[in-house]
Amino acid sequence: xxxxxxxxxxxxxxxxxxxxxxxxxxxxxxxxxxxxxxxxxxxxxxxxxxxxxxxxxxxxxxxxxxxxxxxxxxxxxxxxxxxxxxxxxxxxxxxxxxxxxxxxxxxxxxxxxxx
Amino acid sequence: xxxxxxxxxxxxxxxxxxxxxxxxxxxxxxxxxxxxxxxxxxxxxxxxxxxxxxxxxxxxxxxxxxxxxxxxxxxxxxxxxxxxxxxxxxxxxxxxxxxxxxxxxxxxxxxxxxx
Numbered sequence: 067x068x069x070x071x072x073x074x075x076x077x078x079x080x081x082x083x084x085x086x087x088x089x090x091x092x093x094x095x096x097x098x099x100x101x102x103x104x105x106x107x108x109x110x111x112x113x114x115x116x117x118x119x120x121x122x123x124x125x126x127x128x129x130x131x132x133x134x135x136x137x138x139x140x141x142x143x144x145x146x147x148x149x150x151x152x153x154x155x156x157x158x159x160x161x162x163x164x165x166x167x168x169x170x171x172x173x174x175x176x177x178x179x180x181x
Numbered sequence: 182x183x184x185x186x187x188x189x190x191x192x193x194x195x196x197x198x199x200x201x202x203x204x205x206x207x208x209x210x211x212x213x214x215x216x217x218x219x220x221x222x223x224x225x226x227x228x229x230x231x232x233x234x235x236x237x238x239x240x241x242x243x244x245x246x247x248x249x250x251x252x253x254x255x256x257x258x259x260x261x262x263x264x265x266x267x268x269x270x271x272x273x274x275x276x277x278x279x280x281x282x283x284x285x286x287x288x289x290x291x292x293x294x295x296x
Contacts, residue, residue: 070223097281107218107267109286114276121281156223162273162282169214170271170284174223 069093072157072173079147080181087142087176089157095171097121097162098140100132103154103175115140144178152180185272185287193293194260202255202290204270210250212273214284219266227255227268257292265294 072089079085091098099122100112114122118134129145144151157173184207194200204213215227228237230246230253237244241258257264271284 099283107289107291109224109269109289111283111285114281114283116281121279122276122283160282160284162280169226169229171226172216172224175221177221 070157070159070171070173072176074176075174076177076179078179078181081147081149083147084143084145085147085178086144087155087157087178089140089142089173091138091157091159091171093159093161093171095159095161096137097160098134098137099158099160099170100140100142101156101158103156105153109156113140113142147180149180152178154178185270185285187268187270187287187290189290190288191291191293193295196261196294196296197259200257200260200292202268202292204253204255204287206251206272208251210246210253210272213246213253214271214273215244215253215255216269216271217266218269218289224269260294262294262296265292267291
């Protein structure tokens with residue numbers, strides 16, 4: 067079974083549309099993240115949630131709204147999509163609230179293309 | 182905030198050659214992670230280093246953390262086409278004095294191995 071799964075893998079949409087990316091982890095972790103990887107492959111943290119509560123918001127525009135219905139799910143909703151939102155979005159989870167010698171588990175990414 | 186700089190940004194080698202990727206931090210590293218990303222896929226955990234002077238190996242890949250814990254190197258011996266991908270170093274830090282961790286990445290090194 068996939069530890070961190072996100073859907074869809076590819077998302078092509080028009081500017082101005084609203085879209086969502088879903089993420090689920092079956093590792094029992096309390097902390098989940100969204101990262102954005104730009105065209106230059108730079109991977110930047112966007113949000114962190116711990117047990118359904120927002121912990122980190124790295125100055126992401128409020129068009130991006132993460133939602134965590136339970137600690138195993140962290141979805142990302144994007145309103146009024148812009149060309150600059152085109153990127154690969156990665157979901158991740160970690161057990162760091164319990165032990166800091168653990169690793170971050172990543173999903174396989176969602177390639178978002180805004181036309 | 183912690184900044185990581187990787188060098189080189191890209192590397193092209195012939196199969197069988199050795200290579201080294203460096204990761205330098207602006208602050209003392211609490212935990213340093215190395216991940217590999219294959220094109221179009223998610224991030225694969227390679228190694229995690231915490232102690233100054235620590236060195237870990239996995240198959241033909243060796244990672245070291247210097248004594249001052251501000252620089253790490255990733256060395257690949259006898260490179261193979263399967264080693265091709267993007268290598269990312271990540272620094273673990275805690276958010277705003279909490280116990281919640283976040284991983285901040287360098288800009289990545291794109292490795293191409295020609296057969």
